[in-house]
Amino acid sequence: MEYRQTRLLMQFFIASEALFFVALIVAYVYFRNLTDDWAESAKYLDIRRTGIFTIFLFSSSGTITVANWALRKQKRGVLVGALVVTIVFGAIFLAGQATEYYMLYERGVKISMNIFGSAFFTLTGFHGFHVFVGLIILSVFLTLVLLGSFKGNGPFSAFLATEWYWHFVDAVWVFVFFFVYLRPLL
Secondary structure, eight states, X not given: OOHHHHHHHHHHHXXXXXXXXXXXXXXXXXXXXXXXXXXXXXXXXXXXXXXXXXXXXXXXXXXXXXXXXXXXXXXXXXXXXXXXXXXXXXXXXHHHHHHHHHHXXXXXXXXXXXXXXXXXXXXXXXXXXXXXXXXXXXXXXXXXXXXXXXXXXHHHHHHHHHHHHHHHHHHHHHHHIIIIIIGGGX
C-alpha cells in the first residue's frame, strides 16, 4: 500500500476511534455530575499507583519513536531493543490496569455496582483494549524484524501507521487520566 494511502486510512481510523473516546469521556463526565455517590465510589481509585503505570505508557511513546528512527536508519539492533522496550512498557501499563481492576473488585467496585462502575470500567477498559491490540501489532512487527522480513520501503508505511496508533493510545490516556483520576482531586 502506498504511503499516502496508509496515512489517509490511518487518519480516518484514528479520527473514528477518537470520536468513540470523546463519547465515552463525555458520558463519564456527564454521569459524574449527575449522581451523588460518585465521590464515594471514586475514592477507591489510587492516583499515585496509576500515575506510575502512566509514566510507563508515556515513555513507550518515546521508545516507539526511537524504533521508527532505527527502522529508517536500518539500525536493526536499536530497532529490536526499542520495540522490546515499547512492548514491555505497554505490558507493564496493562498489568497495572489489570491489578487495579482486581483491587477494585476486592473492594466491591464492579461494573454492575453503580453508574460509576459502569462508566469507569467501560472507559478504562476500552482504552486497555486499544493498548492490548497495539501490543499485538508491535509483537508482530518485532517478530518480523527478528525474522529479517523488513526490507525495502514497504514496512515504513505500516510501521508509521502502528506508531501513530500507539501515540494515539497514549494521547487518549492523557484525557482519561485527567478526567478519571486527576479531575476529582481538583
